[in-house]
Amino acid sequence: MTKNEFRSRIMGCWMGKNIGGTLGMPMEWKRCKNNVNYYTHDLNGEPLPNDDLDIQILWLLALEERGFYINSKDLGEYFNEFMIFTHAEYGVAKTNLRTGLQPPVTGSFNNEFKDSCGAYIRSEIWACLFPGQPEMAARYAFEDAVIDHGDGQGVYAEVFVAAMESAAFYLDDIRELIEIGLSYIPSDCKLSEGIRKAVETYEAGMNEDETREYIMQNYIGHLECHYISEEDEQKGYQNGRMGWDVPSNIMIIIYGLLFGRGDFERSMLTALHYGEDTDCTSGTIAALFGIMKGIEFFDKKWIDPIGHKIVTCSIDPFRMFGKIPGTIEELTDRVVALHEKANATFSFQVNDLMTAKDFYASSYFLNIYLEMKTVKYEFPYLNVRIDYCGDPVVKRGERKKIKLILSNTSKSITSDRLDIYLYNREGCTVLPQNEAAVFLTMAHMGAGIKEVEYEILIDEPLKPIYHFVVEFIFEENKNGRIMHVPVVLVSETGSVHQVIWEKRGENGTCNLPRV
CATH class of the missing domain: 1.10.4080.10 (ADP-ribosylation/Crystallin J1)
Known part of the structure; x- marks a missing residue:
């Protein structure tokens, strides 16, 4: 593909986006059959x-x-x-x-x-x-x-x-x-x-x-x-x-x-x-x-x-x-x-001789969807994933579990100990304790990924938002780097009220909730 051909295709993409978007906008989210052959509104x-x-x-x-x-x-x-x-x-x-x-x-x-x-x-x-x-x-x-x-x-x-x-x-x-x-x-x-x-x-x-x-x-x-x-x-x-x-x-x-x-x-x-x-x-x-x-x-x-x-x-x-x-x-x-x-x-x-089989996903691509449940932070030598184990919601008197998934990404140091400290907030109790230590080998050796679980308990009246910080330090220095990761929990009350739908308006108006 020449540079001119490539530029033409990029421009064609954006022009097509404007053509289709402009054509379809007047009937957006109308549930009906549309008999349309061209733009339906005045354009300038x-x-x-x-x-x-x-x-x-x-x-x-x-x-x-x-x-x-x-x-x-x-x-x-x-x-x-x-x-x-x-x-x-x-x-x-x-x-x-x-x-x-x-x-x-x-x-x-x-x-x-x-x-x-x-x-x-x-x-x-x-x-x-x-x-x-x-x-x-x-x-x-x-x-x-x-x-x-x-x-x-x-x-x-x-x-x-x-x-x-x-x-x-x-x-x-x-x-x-x-x-x-x-x-x-x-x-x-x-x-x-x-x-x-x-x-x-x-x-x-x-x-x-x-x-x-x-x-x-x-x-x-x-x-x-x-x-x-x-x-x-x-x-x-x-x-x-x-x-x-x-x-x-x-x-x-x-x-x-x-x-x-x-x-x-x-x-x-x-x-x-x-x-x-x-x-x-x-x-x-x-x-x-x-x-x-x-x-x-x-x-x-x-x-x-x-x-x-x-x-x-x-x-x-x-x-x-x-x-x-x-x-x-x-x-x-x-x-x-x-x-x-x-x-x-x-x-x-990339070249023009590529065939369809060259474009199919690799066997491991679907592993990317393992990242749909955790928040990932990347540092030199360390990846941290936060798993909220459900919604990031804390309730009074109930233990809220969070999980830290840790990977030693070093390519040159076989193993190290990682010190972890979860900084607490007033009115909260961290279980089993704030401080922990984990032995991590290099992740690419197969056993270098570890999980650490904490539970947070609040017995006092709840605040709307709780901001925690988890600190990570390798004992073998690794340039003296101190790494911090935020953890956010919110409190929520109320429950979903069943919606009652009503027909309000002429034919063509869909049902609306009673509010």
Whole structure:
């Protein structure tokens, strides 16, 4: 692939994102069949703003400022500071981040929307930075997704799409791309089940209306306060599980790609036919075609009404003034420049002779999902993982267990003793005691990973938040480094009150909770 071809595909990705997002935005989260062939609203040469693209621009800024050795905690800082949209999983994650919690706990704790669509819609940045390297794209997508989706299906969705899009720089066989994406997620997760069911029903000969009924009957989430057609309401499709949105919408993308049979417009418009999160489904499909075909592929009828401008709505416009790219061309140039830095950093080996088998996940990739339950801190010679053993919640008079998983990452010193001290807070008791010592061999020798458990007991009236610090010191000095890791516990009262749904409004208004 030449530099000009690569740049064309990057620009095609972002143009496709704007085309699909703008086309689908007016019918976003309407549960109905859509008979749409073109933009449905007046446009003045600009695309509609969309968080799908905004957050990817935020990741662009983070990478430009901090480089590629970046993780979920780094991305979480940008997310909390500069992303001003606070709906659903975004708002839950920002609340958890402000409390002092860290990913992936920020995406799991109190989050009914961890199985929703907010992560896969921002996957393209990783594919564009790591074209033909789906494992790299998937690893960064994982770090991204856990911020606000924790251990939910939303994480699998972003990994799946990022891997598929990365491979699409060198492969345009839709069925093969789907299988490549599936190789990066657990075969027993609900998302994988939904994708395979979508492929099965398509290959069984079910048409668009039949497959839509299959989704509505088996995979729908709750609509919140959006529109529902009278036909769908009469069929009982007004209520599903709250936040259970990503399986159905990824299935819609799969149906769009399969029914489209390689035709861009047919693929995108098929996805719109199903309804639901239409800007996300059509935007992902259009971006994928842009990656496969390049900017020249798109007919002028799709580009002229929206132009090349980037319009944002969820990035802080004051603190990010002058940093947000204003056009598709500027965004493309900055992504290409970052890709060149990534290539210099990681020394990719990619060529046009690679085949589909080169893009499938390695046998060990799925181990990454072991990180969905623990907060990881990396130091020279030591990795620390905090396992909250459930929610990070402390209750008066009940022991709260936390677990420290410790790895000696030294490559040159066979073994060492690690001294641990958990600094207490007033009114708390640490059991069995604050201080401990652990013998660690090098982790790569097979027995160098140890677990240490503490229990925290509070018998006094609870405070809202407790900030603890765990200190680690190797007895054999290791440059005299003292390492500290934060542990955050919160207190919570109340229980979930059963919602009573009411029909308020004319036909087309979905049920709302009595509040």
